[in-house]
Amino acid sequence: QKEVEQNSGPLSVPEGAIASLNCTYSDRVSQSFFWYRQYSGKSPELIMSIYSNGDKEDGRFTAQLNKASQYVSLLIRDSQPSDSATYLCAGLHSGGYQKVTFGTGTKLQVIP
Amino acid sequence: DVKVTQSSRYLVKRTGEKVFLECVQDMDHENMFWYRQDPGLGLRLIYFSYDVKMKEKGDIPEGYSVSREKKERFSLILESASTNQTSMYLCASGVMGSYNEQFFGPGTRLTVL
Numbered sequence: 001q002k003e004v005e006q007n008s009g010p011l012s013v014p015e016g017a018i019a020s021l022n023c024t025y026s027d028r029v030s031q032s033f034f035w036y037r038q039y040s041g042k043s044p045e046l047i048m049s050i051y052s053n054g055d056k057e058d059g060r061f062t063a064q065l066n067k068a069s070q071y072v073s074l075l076i077r078d079s080q081p082s083d084s085a086t087y088l089c090a091g092l093h094s095g096g097y098q099k100v101t102f103g104t105g106t107k108l109q110v111i112p
Numbered sequence: 113d114v115k116v117t118q119s120s121r122y123l124v125k126r127t128g129e130k131v132f133l134e135c136v137q138d139m140d141h142e143n144m145f146w147y148r149q150d151p152g153l154g155l156r157l158i159y160f161s162y163d164v165k166m167k168e169k170g171d172i173p174e175g176y177s178v179s180r181e182k183k184e185r186f187s188l189i190l191e192s193a194s195t196n197q198t199s200m201y202l203c204a205s206g207v208m209g210s211y212n213e214q215f216f217g218p219g220t221r222l223t224v225l
Contacts, residue, residue, distance in 0.1 A: 032211055043202055043216040044155070051211065088155070098143045098162055098212050099170070104154035 001026045006089050006103035015112050019076040022106075023089030026070070029101055032092040033065055035074045038105065039085045048074060079110045115139070116205050116217035124223045131190040133220050135203030141215075142208040144186035146170075146178060148199040149219075155202065161186055162208065193224045 003026045013019045025033075032051050036044035050056045050063040050072070062075040072091070076083055086105040093099040119134035135144065145160040147170075157170030159178040167178050175197060179187045186205075190197055200221050206214040 034213065036216075043219045046213055046215060049211065049213055092212055098160065098206070098208065099157060100145075100212060100214060102155040104152065 002103075003028050003093070003101040004089055004091055004103040006087075006106045008104060009107040010109050011106055012109045012111055013079050015079060015081060015110055017079050019079045019083065019108055019110070021074040021076075021087050021089075021108065023072045023074075023103055024070055025072065025089075025091050028094050029091035030067075030094045033063070033072045034090040034100070035061075035063060035072075036088040036090060036102075037083075037085045038088060044088055076108075079108075081110045081112050084108055084110045116203060116215055118201075118203050118217040118220050120220050121218060122221050122223075124225065125190075125193050126225055127194060129190075129193050129224075131193050131222065131224075133188040133190075133201055133203075133222070135186045135188070135205075135217055136184055137186075137205035137215075137217075138184065139205065139215075140183065141205040142183075143206045143212070143214075144180065145204040145206070145214060146176075146186065146188045147202045147204065148172070149202055150199050158188065190222075193222075195224050198222060198224045 035048040038044045048063040050065045060077045064073045088105045089103040116137045146158040147155045161180040177189045203217040204214040
């Protein structure tokens with residue numbers, strides 16, 4: 001099993017809709033989880049961090065963590081064409097040091 | 113704002129050359145990381161450092177070495193570049209601890225001919 005798994009997409013949603021991005025993780029990943037946004041040809045940009053079970057909201061973004069199900073999600077409300085990007089899910093490795101494991105990303109397309 | 117800079121945006125080298133990629137951060141972060149990113153493979157950790165002169169191998173260290181002589185600077189060295197090292201190289205820095213948010217530089221797209 002991959003340590004962090006994401007559906008590669010593309011996920012297409014109409015402008016104004018809610019985009020739901022999902023991620024599962026293995027036992028080798030724990031504690032802290034992150035969502036990065038990466039535009040084509042650019043580097044990843046941190047948009048959300050979540051450390052405990054439940055929801056965390058920041059503007060149009062909501063991150064959800066369910067440790068029992070080993071599941072992390074990112075909801076984007078009122079999706080805009082500028083949200084079109086690849087979204088990377090990442091988690092802190094359980095093995096110590098400071099290693100973060102990344103998923104391969106889900107490509108989101110917001111259709112005007 | 114955190115600022116992570118990388119020495120080159122684009123780089124073209126020949127097989128067998130020694131290649132240096134430099135990364136500098138201005139936020140006094142303990143941790144620094146080097147990744148490569150390839151289509152379909154995602155971000156893969158090459159090396160990381162949690163203190164000056166300290167380094168740890170990541171998932172794919174073969175063919176690479178690193179140097180961290182100062183806290184703000186972390187260098188990646190390709191001892192003898194090969195065509196399979198053509199990739200996007202990303203440097204990141206972050207604070208120590210379980211929160212470990214990482215902040216990325218703009219990346220260096222390296223082509224080895």
